[in-house]
Amino acid sequence: MTVSQQLPRTAAIAAGFLLVVSACGTQEPTRLAADLTTTTTTTASSAATTTTPPPVTVASIVDGRTAMLSNGTKVVLSGLAQPGECWAAAAVEFATKTLVGKTVQAEASRLLLADGTDFAVLAVGQGVGRAIPGADTAIQVAETAAKRATMGFWGPSCGGLDVKPAPVVAPPVAPQPVAPKPQPAPAPPPPAAAYYANCAAAKAAGAAPLYRGQPGYRAGLDGDGDGKACEK
Known part of the structure; x- marks a missing residue:
């Protein structure tokens, strides 16, 4: 084979090698782009599942631990005991003043005020709510503080009791016999008339x-x- 015949063959081999290298170089960017698209879609999907429920307002109070929301949802606050007879009215009054008409964040069985305060913790801390066994630590801590400060129904109004004890009534005092008034002494009889002839x-x-x-x-x-x- 002459030199003039080897040159075209060498050029053809070189061109084929460059074509293979070029093809291999374009596959990796395509795969990386596909992976990036998949990751972005997964991230967006994950963010959508963790969105916070929209705020609602409180329409009315059923009792000290139960509220009706503006969307028709009834929320029974977890961690709070059923209000007792002695402090039920105070619990409703506090909940009405604090919640009705206010915007809240409803998370399961919790109501968070606009500043993030948990209403259950606030009510227990003011002595208008009582923690149930196994309540959240924050609620138990608030109750302990209310007891020490004799707040709300922990004070004299209820003494920490669901039903205020009946007042002790003293037995009636038997009337003492009244001594009779002393009778005035009889007036002395008038002197007997006397007559002497002399x-x-x-x-x-x-x-x-x-x-x-x-x-x-x-x-x-x-x-x-x-x-x-x-x-x-």
């Missing part, structure tokens, strides 16, 4: 002498009119 009769009766005003005295026996009769 001074001899008066002396015989032991009544002489007779003084004016005394029984038996009379002017007829008082000769000198000095108010003393039968003096001699």
Whole structure:
């Protein structure tokens, strides 16, 4: 084979090699682009499943631990006991003032206020809610603080009891007998009327002498009119 015949054959081999290298070089970018697209789609899908539920407002309060939302959902707050008779009214009043008409975030059986405060923790901390056994740590801590501070129904109003004990009524005091009023002493009887025919009769009766005003005295026996009769 002459030199002139070898040159075209060498050029053909070189061209074929370049074609293979070029083909291999374009496959990797294509595969990387496909992988990137798959990753992006997976990430977007993951973000969509973790979105926070939209905020709602509280329409009304059923009791201290149950609320009706504006979307018709009834939420019974977890961790809170059924309000007791003694503090049920205070629990409803607090929940109404704090929640009704306010925008909240409903997460399962929790209601978060606009600032992120858990309403159940807030109610227990104010003494208008009671934790059930096994409640969240935050609720239990709030209850312990309320007890120490005698907040709400932990104070004198209920003494921490669901039903306020009936007041102790003292037994009635038996009336003491009234002593009869002392009767006034009877008036002395008026002096008996006396009449002496003369001074001899008066002396015989032991009544002489007779003084004016005394029984038996009379002017007829008082000769000198000095108010003393039968003096001699």
